[in-house]
Amino acid sequence: xxxxxxxxxxxxxxxxxxxxxxxxxxxxxxxxxxxxxxxxxxxxxxxxxxxxxxxxxxxxxxxxxxxxxxxxxxxxxxxxxxxxxxxxxxxxxxxxxxxxxxxxxxxxxxxxxxxxxxxxxxxxxxxxxxxxxxxxxxxxxxxxxxxxxxxxxxxxxxxxxxxxxxxxxxxxxxxxxxxxxxxxxxxxxxxxxxxxxxxxxxxxxxxxxxxxxxxxxxxxxxxxxxxxxxxxxxxxxxxxxxxxxxxxxxxxxxxxxxxxxxxxxxxxxxxxxxxxxxxxxxxxxxxxxxxxxxxxxxxxxxxxxxxxxxxxxxxxxxxxxxxxxxxxxxxxxxxxxxxxxxxxxxxxxxxxxxxxxxxxxxxxxxxxxxxxxxxxxxxxxxxxxxxxxxxxxxxxxxxxxxxxxxxxxxxxxxxxxxxxxxxxxxxxxxxxxxxxxxxxxxxxxxxxxxxxxxx
Amino acid sequence: xxxxxxxxxxxxxxxxxxxxxxxxxxxxxxxxxxxxxxxxxxxxxxxxxxxxxxxxxxxxxxxxxxxxxxxxxxxxxxxxxxxxxxxxxxxxxxxxxxxxxxxxxxxxxxxxxxxxxxxxxxxxxxxxxxxxxxxxxxxxxxxxxxxxxxxxxxxxxxxxxxxxxxxxxxxxxxxxxxxxxxxxxxxxxxxxxxxxxxxxxxxxxxxxxxxxxxxxxxxxxxxxxxxxxxxxxxxxxxxxxxxxxxxxxxxxxxxxxxxxxxxxxxxxxxxxxxxxxxxxxxxxxxxxxxxxxxxxxxxxxxxxxxxxxxxxxxxxxxxxxxxxxxxxxxxxxxxxxxxxxxxxxxxxxxxxxxxxxxxxxxxxxxxxxxxxxxxxxxxxxxxxxxxxxxxxxxxxxxxxxxxxxxxxxxxxxxxxxxxxxxxxxxxxxxxxxxxxxxxxxxxxxxxxxxxxxx
Numbered sequence: 001x002x003x004x005x006x007x008x009x010x011x012x013x014x015x016x017x018x019x020x021x022x023x024x025x026x027x028x029x030x031x032x033x034x035x036x037x038x039x040x041x042x043x044x045x046x047x048x049x050x051x052x053x054x055x056x057x058x059x060x061x062x063x064x065x066x067x068x069x070x071x072x073x074x075x076x077x078x079x080x081x082x083x084x085x086x087x088x089x090x091x092x093x094x095x096x097x098x099x100x101x102x103x104x105x106x107x108x109x110x111x112x113x114x115x116x117x118x119x120x121x122x123x124x125x126x127x128x129x130x131x132x133x134x135x136x137x138x139x140x141x142x143x144x145x146x147x148x149x150x151x152x153x154x155x156x157x158x159x160x161x162x163x164x165x166x167x168x169x170x171x172x173x174x175x176x177x178x179x180x181x182x183x184x185x186x187x188x189x190x191x192x193x194x195x196x197x198x199x200x201x202x203x204x205x206x207x208x209x210x211x212x213x214x215x216x217x218x219x220x221x222x223x224x225x226x227x228x229x230x231x232x233x234x235x236x237x238x239x240x241x242x243x244x245x246x247x248x249x250x251x252x253x254x255x256x257x258x259x260x261x262x263x264x265x266x267x268x269x270x271x272x273x274x275x276x277x278x279x280x281x282x283x284x285x286x287x288x289x290x291x292x293x294x295x296x297x298x299x300x301x302x303x304x305x306x307x308x309x310x311x312x313x314x315x316x317x318x319x320x321x322x323x324x325x326x327x328x329x330x331x332x333x334x335x336x337x338x339x340x341x342x343x344x345x346x347x348x349x350x351x352x353x354x355x356x357x358x359x360x361x362x363x364x365x366x367x368x369x370x371x372x373x374x375x376x377x378x379x380x381x382x383x384x385x386x387x388x389x390x391x392x393x394x395x396x397x398x399x400x401x402x403x404x405x406x407x408x409x410x411x412x413x414x415x416x417x418x419x420x421x422x423x424x425x426x427x428x429x430x431x432x433x434x435x436x437x438x439x440x441x442x443x444x445x446x447x448x449x450x451x452x453x454x455x
Numbered sequence: 456x457x458x459x460x461x462x463x464x465x466x467x468x469x470x471x472x473x474x475x476x477x478x479x480x481x482x483x484x485x486x487x488x489x490x491x492x493x494x495x496x497x498x499x500x501x502x503x504x505x506x507x508x509x510x511x512x513x514x515x516x517x518x519x520x521x522x523x524x525x526x527x528x529x530x531x532x533x534x535x536x537x538x539x540x541x542x543x544x545x546x547x548x549x550x551x552x553x554x555x556x557x558x559x560x561x562x563x564x565x566x567x568x569x570x571x572x573x574x575x576x577x578x579x580x581x582x583x584x585x586x587x588x589x590x591x592x593x594x595x596x597x598x599x600x601x602x603x604x605x606x607x608x609x610x611x612x613x614x615x616x617x618x619x620x621x622x623x624x625x626x627x628x629x630x631x632x633x634x635x636x637x638x639x640x641x642x643x644x645x646x647x648x649x650x651x652x653x654x655x656x657x658x659x660x661x662x663x664x665x666x667x668x669x670x671x672x673x674x675x676x677x678x679x680x681x682x683x684x685x686x687x688x689x690x691x692x693x694x695x696x697x698x699x700x701x702x703x704x705x706x707x708x709x710x711x712x713x714x715x716x717x718x719x720x721x722x723x724x725x726x727x728x729x730x731x732x733x734x735x736x737x738x739x740x741x742x743x744x745x746x747x748x749x750x751x752x753x754x755x756x757x758x759x760x761x762x763x764x765x766x767x768x769x770x771x772x773x774x775x776x777x778x779x780x781x782x783x784x785x786x787x788x789x790x791x792x793x794x795x796x797x798x799x800x801x802x803x804x805x806x807x808x809x810x811x812x813x814x815x816x817x818x819x820x821x822x823x824x825x826x827x828x829x830x831x832x833x834x835x836x837x838x839x840x841x842x843x844x845x846x847x848x849x850x851x852x853x854x855x856x857x858x859x860x861x862x863x864x865x866x867x868x869x870x871x872x873x874x875x876x877x878x879x880x881x882x883x884x885x886x887x888x889x890x891x892x893x894x895x896x897x898x899x900x901x902x903x904x905x906x907x908x909x
Contacts, residue, residue: 047817102811267606
């Protein structure tokens with residue numbers, strides 16, 4: 001209760017202090033349907049286009065709370081959602097959108113599945129009709145043959161990812177930092193053995209209590225009239241029953257008591273250090289994000305100076321704070337080239353200690369905020385990115401001013417915050433270290449590393 | 456019961472899916488361009504509300520203008536590393552600066568947020584005009600390049616791409632070679648200094664300014680610095696003619712034993728290298744979106760591939776996909792059937808492609824980076840700013856009969872070259888069962904002879 005209270009108070013104070021952030025303070029018309037579906041409309045008439053993002057609160061993490069033994073089913077559902085319905089059969093979804101000049105895309109995350117479309121603005125009603133049609137007719141049209149074919153496509157996707165250098169990084173990191181029982185431990189693509197057991201009935205059962213209006217947020221961005229969007233959205237979606245969604249998994253704190261060392265084979269040598277940290281709603285999320293950016297920034301970051309410009313002179317260093325609904329981690333990935341892994345790790349530890357003892361200058365933090373803001377402005381030029389960003393940050397904060405709020409939280413980070421979160425989350429806990437090495441260079445891994453087995 | 460309720464809700468909805476036919480989208484409006492200056496013109500594209508300000512300085516020389524391109528490649532790596540790691544006010548302001556050295560031209564791109572911040576870019580231009588080219592940065596760039604050369608034979612996609620290039624060059628063409636490690640190691644700072652001087656001396660063709668304001672106050676210092684430092688380019692740049700493609704029905708098998716994937720490319724010369732749009736339309740019918748013929752057949756019907764793609768690049772039309780090595784025989788059969796399908800593109804297919812291209816043009820015009828790149832590319836080719844709008848007109852006016860005629864001749868069986876890369880032993884057995892015989896065999900060794908042993 002204390003944590004929730006602190007989180008809410010922090011969020012509200014951040015919102016109050018956010019002020020206007022010009023291009024990041026996007027104007028949004030918001031309405032809710034009686035079945036619980038949330039619709040946001042952002043008008044941007046600079047091109048005759050409409051972009052939509054349908055964010056469904058159904059991701060890989062939801063597999064653990066429901067149909068046990070079917071990791072990968074959320075991602076399989078994402079593929080199957082394009083196969084058709086009685087009203088739009090045999091792949092008509094893509095056929096009709098492409099006939100209108102549009103383009104669809106979709107992806108599955110641990111917390112959600114996202115379906116995007118960009119099309120000429122006059123295709124708005126078609127997009128809404130087809131998104132609603134998924135809710136109405138997906139289960140009725142689903143066949144065993146659909147499941148069989150899309151499962152094969154998913155296996156091809158998996159093979160392509162595994163063949164690419166670094167393609168399995170995300171799955172490896174999640175498996176290394178989250179324990180087996182945690183919903184984030186599963187890889188999005190699932191496992192071959194388990195997916196082979198999934199049939200149409202299992203998919204229907206999984207979808208029936210998850211792919212429901214209360215779990216949907218539809219963002220419409222582009223050259224549209226909010227009144228028309230509202231009228232047509234109510235027309236297409238209002239009569240769809242809210243259903244009884246199953247509860248989503250609850251956040252589970254993760255901590256490591258000691259250091260765990262893992263060995264993974266990959267064509268590109270890489271040393272990754274991962275610390276379990278905080279979920280996206282936690283007050284320390286912004287400061288941890290700032291720590292990652294301070295460490296790895298080209299030209300001035302402490303790790304860049306210690307590892308790229310000097311010391312072992314590695315190829316590249318990346319650092320990031322990954323925030324999910326149920327938890328998060330801070331990662332430092334070093335593309336080592338020929339550098340010795342033990343030396344690289346010692347340098348990382350040295351720089352973290354230095355950051356803990358010597359607070360960064362305020363100017364360095366301000367510079368990170370400016371870079372972040374610039375990156376957001378560039379990113380948001382694309383209407384599809386605009387719709388997706390609103391959907392994602394809306395899911396995190398529930399407020400239409402979520403982008404401005406995120407910048408405000410970053411601006412509020414102080415040098416003292418940086419020292420504190422380094423002490424609490426990086427130096428005061430255990431961690432997981434993954435030595436990724438080519439098959440013929442296994443001896444380069446850190447000592448005492450155990451082979452990592454993906455679920 | 457819930458499922459039944461959903462179905463009943465669907466039946467209760469009076470309006471069917473799909474709704475009424477959608478009229479074609481209006482042709483996207485091209486941004487207005489103001490041209491000033493004659494010898495070194497400035498094209499200004501005003502985009503109010505974007506908050507993004509970009510300048511493309513188009514230089515008249517590229518790496519091929521001076522023969523051996525290796526020094527230019529290393530120069531580009533060193534310069535961009537120097538720019539990326541600079542500790543300067545312009546970086547703190549969120550400005551990004553890049554030097555792209557192309558085959559016949561090069562560009563400086565300064566990308567900032569809001570006009571006030573890009574004013575700091577004049578100091579970035581000093582780096583472009585007089586880079587430090589420190590030995591430490593050069594050493595590091597060389598090391599990274601050498602590691603890249605070393606890793607290339609292990610990467611399936613790199614080996615496959617090189618094999619496709621080799622096949623397209625034909626038996627009489629120059630061999631595709633890996634860069635010799637000893638040549639990279641031998642590149643000295645003096646070579647980079649000479650390459651830099653050569654590019655600068657070629658002069659400035661012009662500038663493309665894409666900004667959210669109609670004054671140049673924010674970048675005037677930068678422009679003055681550049682004008683004072685670069686001569687005007689001597690003569691308009693002639694677009695490099697697309698070389699005629701070899702039209703041999705090759706079947707190349709490339710051995711890459713590791714892994715379970717096989718990559719497949721079918722390539723043939725464009726039907727009309729002078730006008731790319733008929734080929735682009737026909738290729739999009741084959742492998743554009745998810746509803747294209749190849750994706751329907753390979754992905755949605757057979758589940759053989761994650762994606763298939765048909766593209767038009769550098770005088771060639773290419774179909775490309777990746778499949779499980781064990782499925783290569785079936786995939787070749789499906790691709791052959793689609794390519795041999797005698798059904799001309801339907802009116803619906805052609806109109807879908809046209810609308811898709813128009814929407815993509817409107818989408819690009821929404822992005823400052825794409826707007827800048829499109830106009831700068833027109834400038835490098837010696838075209839006027841109207842060339843960007845001409846593209847939209849070409850898409851709008853292309854006739855069905857032209858597309859159908861092109862599709863009938865595109866990737867025809869007598870010109871089709873196949874390149875398949877993967878575990879050759881397994882693939883050959885599977886292809887043999889399909890009656891597919893390799894005419895050429897390659898592996899990473901024969902494709903890229905070890906340069907150190909030559």
